[in-house]
Amino acid sequence: MAKGFGSEDAAQDEIEGAVGDAVRRAQDALPHGVSRTRCEECDAVIPEGRRNALPGVRLCVQCQEIQDQAQGPQSAYNRRGSKDSQLR
Incomplete structure (x- = not known):
């Protein structure tokens, strides 16, 4: 097992945090409330x-x-700003 900047648990926590943020952003982007019967643009x-x-x-x-x-x-963003993740 290679050792880097942190433990495997820290890396997993980072992954789970990034996924959680993406899910929250996607949920926030969904419309809420009563649907319109006609498009508000056209x-x-x-x-x-x-x-x-x-x-x-x-x-x-x-x-x-x-x-x-x-x-x-x-675009995904680098939550930790570690040098390894910036090299991708």
């Missing part, structure tokens, strides 16, 4: 199946895809 009808599957939905599928592409990919 005024298209939002199908009932989409409204039921995603409570609080405000955009049709096409407008949601455009918004998602405009936001770009979410």
Whole structure:
């Protein structure tokens, strides 16, 4: 077993913390509340199946895809700032 900057438990805690942060960010990004019947961008009808599957939905599928592409990919960030993780 190789020894580095910390123990295996510390590395596992770091992984669990990063995963937990990502899950919380994803949950916070989900809409909440009552779904709209029409898209707030283009005024298209939002199908009932989409409204039921995603409570609080405000955009049709096409407008949601455009918004998602405009936001770009979410980048992971280095929580600890250790030299090893910066070398990836």
